[in-house]
Amino acid sequence: MSIAEYSQTPPAESAGWLAPTVDGSLDVVIAVPGSKSLTNRELILAAIAEGPGRLIGPLHSQDSARMIEALRALGVDIQEVEGDGVFGPDLVVTPMSPLAGDVVVDCGQAGTVMRFVAAIAGLASGEVTLTAHETALHRPMGAMITALRAVGSDIDDEGTWALPFVVRGHGHVRGGEVEIDASGSSQFVSGLLLAAPRFDVGMTLRHVGGRLPSMPHIDMTVEALGRRGVHVERPTPTEWIVPAGPVRAKDVTIEPDLSNAAPFLAAAMIAGGRVTVGGWPAHSTQPGALLTEILPVMGARAQRRGGALMVTAGTTGIHGVDLDLSAASELTPTLVALAAFADGPTTLTGIGHIRGHETDRIAALVGNLRALGGEAHELPDGIRIVPRELTGGVWRAHHDHRIATAGALIGLRVPGVVVDDIGATAKTLPEFPDLWSYLVRRAGVDTPR
Structure with a gap:
């Protein structure tokens, strides 16, 4: 424009x-109120964790509401409970495995929802259709689609490399080694890292494009995984190794x-x-x-x-x-x-x-x-x-x-x-x-x- x-x-x-x-x-x-970036990362991790966990002081906004709606559609139980915060209730999240399929997820304008949910959608037992508000359909998704296919996700985007598209979930994702050009958004890296512990063999991820933006957001993702017992190795500043394994259930306070x-x-x-x-x-x-x-x-x-x-x-x-x-x-x-x-x-x-x-x-x-x-x-x-x-x-x-x-x-x-x-x-x-x-x-x- x-x-x-x-x-x-x-x-x-x-x-x-x-x-x-x-x-x-x-x-x-x-x-x-609480951080949107942390709230949506912790919602994803709580949804694929070993057991129930509580988010204390989460953000209540359009973006976080979209994430909650998306995870509920995938079968995750999310309940609002009274907390000490002045900006809204805490959230108790009970995970679902495998995630439910044959659902439609409307990401609204939330980049974290479209990138993070796409990464875990392959864990569902059925098709997950991801779409978004008309003002967000332009947001970059091609690199994410390519990377997810490389780790075994079955995606039908009708050749558009953009939303809307369908992830045909088979209850698991193979994982393995993948390269991605994440110069368009650090959320591509974060989405893959958040899902990787649940991949069959984990994941080795390498960024191969231009300058990687918003590195603190990737550091945030690695730190969030670490709090839940997932140790991410980083041989180079643009390479991450995530082992397959459980995601610890945990109560987390949102900054x-x-x-x-x-x-x-x-x-x-x-x-x-x-x-x-x-x-x-x-x-x-x-x-x-x-x-x-x-x-x-x-x-x-x-x-x-x-x-x-x-x-x-x-x-x-x-x-x-x-x-x-x-x-x-x-x-x-x-x-x-x-x-x-x-x-x-x-x-x-x-x-x-x-x-x-x-x-x-x-x-x-x-x-x-x-x-x-x-x-x-x-x-x-x-x-x-x-x-x-x-x-x-x-x-x-x-x-x-x-x-x-x-x-x-x-x-x-x-x-x-x-x-x-x-x-x-x-x-x-x-x-x-x-x-x-x-x-x-x-x-x-x-x-x-």
Whole structure:
């Protein structure tokens, strides 16, 4: 899709969500729900484990709901039980073996569902049809289909190398050695690793393409497997050996979603003052953990205190930077919003693969900034932002949760920014509008209409 198409104004009848501006500085403590990435990984592992297990503090969002629906369709029993969390119940998962077949799985817009469920679908006793929302049918699946066939999954995609397709489950998957070009998404690697312990002979996986994006997400997968007794060997940075064997049943506490915390922390830099996010882990494989390094480079002060992360606006404003975001590409929309108010140009690279996310994120960000009078340029592997005075206008979410939150950030300083679909944030953070309203109320301003 062209940049011009990403700059079109939606129909007048679409009122949208008027992002609030702030005149005073912030001083607020925010809690965010559990990590989507961890929740969906732990749901998969719990579904193929030796026995029942509990997920404590999981995320309840569109993406996690799609995963729960998919696993229930495959015969896995998932019950909501009261827990101590403020964002929803815990989940008790009782696995099913073999998984049920002759079912249809609607992945919605969730990349983790389409990649992770495809990997375990061969363990079902019958056909599993995977499809998705029409806005997600473009998401890359060809490399995953090729790799799954190589380990013995029986897949009929009618030659499209894309969703929808059918996995003819035979109750087991052979496994073995496989090569994959996962440069389009690290989820290909994670999906295969999560399923591999249940393959007949395990799996040896080698990445053979270009630069592998989002390595922290792969580290997250390896760590999650390790917690359940599956030791993954890594002879090289792009090779993994997973033995066949049981997946331990376990109760697992889900960390807060650090990438969903990013817009709130960045708000301190745009509005001034400080924002504290509670429950920040001392160690995490989430890409959002890199915010403690990235935000100070852009001019903030980041301090961990008592299990929380506090970000305070710097005295010299927001700095333009050159960053390789290949390890944390999901932070791109938040950092682009910051860069729009920097003291010089910003170049973000290593993010070419985000063209294949919920939308073409690079084109969407460039188009939105230009629509508000800004200057931004699409690069082969990234984006360049040159700060300009911005004006109000429509910020198009393109069904993408992170694009929507970037518009909210821009609106903190620019009056009249209207996000056409703030509901897109329900994909990973349904509470976003309420949390954002709380954030701006703490600065003494009106909540958004």
